[in-house]
Amino acid sequence: MEPRLCVIPGDGIGQEVVPVAVQVLRTVLPEVRYERAEAGWECFRSRGVAVPPETLDAVRRCGAALFGATASPGRVVPGYRSAILTLRQQLGLYANIRPAASTAGFSPRTGVDLVVVRENTEDLYVGRETRSGDVAVAERVISATASRRIARVALRIADTRGAKKLTIVHKANVLPVTDGLFRDSVREVVAGWDGPSAGIEVEETYVDVAALRMVGAPESFDVVVTTNLFGDILSDAAAHWSGGLGVAPSLNLGDGVAIAEPVHGSAPDIAGTGAANPAAAILSVAMLLEHVWERPDLARRVTHAVGSALAGGVHPPVLSSVRDTVLHLLESSDGGTS
Amino acid sequence: MEPRLCVIPGDGIGQEVVPVAVQVLRTVLPEVRYERAEAGWECFRSRGVAVPPETLDAVRRCGAALFGATASPGRVVPGYRSAILTLRQQLGLYANIRPAASTAGFSPRTGVDLVVVRENTEDLYVGRETRSGDVAVAERVISATASRRIARVALRIADTRGAKKLTIVHKANVLPVTDGLFRDSVREVVAGWDGPSAGIEVEETYVDVAALRMVGAPESFDVVVTTNLFGDILSDAAAHWSGGLGVAPSLNLGDGVAIAEPVHGSAPDIAGTGAANPAAAILSVAMLLEHVWERPDLARRVTHAVGSALAGGVHPPVLSSVRDTVLHLLESSDGGTS
Numbered sequence: 001m002e003p004r005l006c007v008i009p010g011d012g013i014g015q016e017v018v019p020v021a022v023q024v025l026r027t028v029l030p031e032v033r034y035e036r037a038e039a040g041w042e043c044f045r046s047r048g049v050a051v052p053p054e055t056l057d058a059v060r061r062c063g064a065a066l067f068g069a070t071a072s073p074g075r076v077v078p079g080y081r082s083a084i085l086t087l088r089q090q091l092g093l094y095a096n097i098r099p100a101a102s103t104a105g106f107s108p109r110t111g112v113d114l115v116v117v118r119e120n121t122e123d124l125y126v127g128r129e130t131r132s133g134d135v136a137v138a139e140r141v142i143s144a145t146a147s148r149r150i151a152r153v154a155l156r157i158a159d160t161r162g163a164k165k166l167t168i169v170h171k172a173n174v175l176p177v178t179d180g181l182f183r184d185s186v187r188e189v190v191a192g193w194d195g196p197s198a199g200i201e202v203e204e205t206y207v208d209v210a211a212l213r214m215v216g217a218p219e220s221f222d223v224v225v226t227t228n229l230f231g232d233i234l235s236d237a238a239a240h241w242s243g244g245l246g247v248a249p250s251l252n253l254g255d256g257v258a259i260a261e262p263v264h265g266s267a268p269d270i271a272g273t274g275a276a277n278p279a280a281a282i283l284s285v286a287m288l289l290e291h292v293w294e295r296p297d298l299a300r301r302v303t304h305a306v307g308s309a310l311a312g313g314v315h316p317p318v319l320s321s322v323r324d325t326v327l328h329l330l331e332s333s334d335g336g337t338s
Numbered sequence: 339m340e341p342r343l344c345v346i347p348g349d350g351i352g353q354e355v356v357p358v359a360v361q362v363l364r365t366v367l368p369e370v371r372y373e374r375a376e377a378g379w380e381c382f383r384s385r386g387v388a389v390p391p392e393t394l395d396a397v398r399r400c401g402a403a404l405f406g407a408t409a410s411p412g413r414v415v416p417g418y419r420s421a422i423l424t425l426r427q428q429l430g431l432y433a434n435i436r437p438a439a440s441t442a443g444f445s446p447r448t449g450v451d452l453v454v455v456r457e458n459t460e461d462l463y464v465g466r467e468t469r470s471g472d473v474a475v476a477e478r479v480i481s482a483t484a485s486r487r488i489a490r491v492a493l494r495i496a497d498t499r500g501a502k503k504l505t506i507v508h509k510a511n512v513l514p515v516t517d518g519l520f521r522d523s524v525r526e527v528v529a530g531w532d533g534p535s536a537g538i539e540v541e542e543t544y545v546d547v548a549a550l551r552m553v554g555a556p557e558s559f560d561v562v563v564t565t566n567l568f569g570d571i572l573s574d575a576a577a578h579w580s581g582g583l584g585v586a587p588s589l590n591l592g593d594g595v596a597i598a599e600p601v602h603g604s605a606p607d608i609a610g611t612g613a614a615n616p617a618a619a620i621l622s623v624a625m626l627l628e629h630v631w632e633r634p635d636l637a638r639r640v641t642h643a644v645g646s647a648l649a650g651g652v653h654p655p656v657l658s659s660v661r662d663t664v665l666h667l668l669e670s671s672d673g674g675t676s
């Protein structure tokens with residue numbers, strides 16, 4: 001069956017980087033068929049809904065989507081919730097895979113090569129908040145099922161990476177019940193694993209200590225598995241070492257459905273100026289090639305092309321210069337469609 | 339009234355660094371009277387309680403304490419909760435002040451000079467967790483009262499620092515109710531402030547973006563005000579820039595009572611080897627001098643002595659070499675008791 005991609009540019013620079021990533025994908029895998037769909041803050045403003053039902057249908061139908069970015073209203077708007085959160089919840093995208101790796105000549109440090117595997121459906125992201133008078137309460141939900149599920153994703157990734165170490169990040173000293181459950185569930189899956197990474201070195205770190213290490217010793221991480229919000233924080237911190245949010249990709253993965261998403265936001269300050277870096281969106285497409293369409297060969301070609309483009313120096317206008325270099329490298333290398 | 343200090347060495351290297359910090363304090367402020375008290379994991383093991391009632395009484399009586407470190411059992415032990423958490427809750431130590439500043443010749447980067455002002459009583463630290471079957475839930479509590487209170491502490495610190503910028507860190511895009519309340523409460527206090535920092539530049543950042551900035555642009559922060567767990571994570575990340583946990587002090591502050599505490603843990607791996615850096619404990623005492631005993635002059639002298647000791651190079655055995663240099667510098671500078 002031919003691969004299909006649901007294209008959701010979203011807001012701000014999402015409208016600029018997504019077309020570039022699609023152009024790259026057309027170059028390496030021409031047989032992909034496309035559907036376009038809407039989501040985000042502009043969609044909410046014009047249609048009253050941030051993720052229309054047709055969008056959910058389109059993503060399900062395609063099995064893969066590329067989402068650009070969503071603006072944030074900056075205030076509480078009744079009925080509005082960030083589109084990407086709705087997509088994750090509604091489509092059961094339970095894993096968020098966020099790699100960070102040094103690119104020689106571009107990143108501020110060499111030797112970093114890690115991936116944060118973030119649980120993507122629960123924790124404080126369940127959207128259960130109440131307020132009574134001057135006191136507000138949010139629920140943080142951790143289940144054994146979701147914790148085991150994310151552990152399996154982390155170990156599958158460890159298997160393919162040939163990973164040397166799995167770091168379980170939690171805060172069980174303060175949250176013995178919820179994070180104790182998370183930690184124990186992960187440990188259980190690790191103990192029973194019989195893939196190539198069976199017997200992998202396993203370490204546990206409190207999230208605060210992990211944050212310190214992410215600043216001072218990012219090369220000490222390989223595969224990191226953690227809960228939703230800690231994964232959000234640690235993967236953004238890690239992004240610095242690959243070169244910032246402009247080059248940070250991610251993949252939201254469920255069963256039979258996935259959404260690739262550059263980690264950056266809609267960046268209203270630079271939207272329309274051509275200053276947005278399309279690398280994160282292109283690398284997100286590479287994650288679809290690897291994890292969804294089972295074309296690790298093409299994923300590697302795209303990733304290498306982006307690495308070379310960045311290493312060669314990024315000149316304004318960034319959007320078109322990175323695009324042109326990447327396309328040029330891919331077209332000149334052999335077998336564009338192979 | 340003469341200043342009093344309740345000395346609580348706690349576990350592991352707490353037993354080593356606390357006596358050094360006390361020695362330093364004796365040098366600059368001989369009139370301090372001391373009481374000794376117990377708390378921590380060893381205390382729990384021998385007496386069945388991590389923070390005995392006499393310890394709480396002693397801290398209240400003294401109004402100031404120095405707490406070393408507490409070990410963590412590494413598993414859920416019925417009835418045990420980290421001693422420092424109990425002290426914070428029981429004594430209403432609602433603010434946790436965590437500075438991070440570069441020391442020329444020692445820190446990995448120059449130009450960093452920030453303070454994280456962390457709410458210290460609520461958020462996920464309220465200890466309300468339940469489990470039913472395979473699903474665990476923790477409550478995250480945010481109140482307007484505590485949020486306004488921590489905002490006032492942050493602004494008072496901004497006042498004395500001559501701060502240029504206040505950064506409010508939250509995650510209101512995912513937690514509009516709890517973190518919306520936090521953000522709005524802080525904004526309200528800022529708007530009504532008439533101290534020297536009235537009109538200070540105020541910025542807001544999501545915690546994930548703040549973590550990224552803490553890695554890549556720590557000098558872009560001045561005073562940071564945030565909720566409990568985000569403060570825990572960000573202050574540990576910030577500690578890298580001052581030179582790591584070995585030099586990271588903190589002050590837990592309430593009304594009429596305060597506990598100074600090096601951020602590091604009990605470090606069982608180096609306990610007894612003399613490798614522990616006493617700088618964090620000494621700098622924590624300097625925070626008592628500044629914020630509790632109103633001796634900013636002495637606080638500065640101690641801080642400078644530590645800075646010089648670190649800049650001169652830290653040689654093993656770290657504990658005694660830093661101690662000896664700091665004591666030597668303080669004794670040779672004029673007017674030990676000024």
Ligand SMILES: CC(C)[C@H](C(=O)O)[C@@H](O)C(=O)O
Nearest residue numbers: 082084085232263511512546
């Ligand atoms: C936009 C926001 C809701 C989102 C999150 O917190 O997950 C973003 O920070 C991310 O990491 O994708």
Ligand SMILES: CC(C)[C@H](C(=O)O)[C@@H](O)C(=O)O
Nearest residue numbers: 173174208420422423570601
């Ligand atoms: C030991 C632990 C409970 C504590 C916390 O999370 O507050 C520590 O990390 C700190 O920052 O003082």
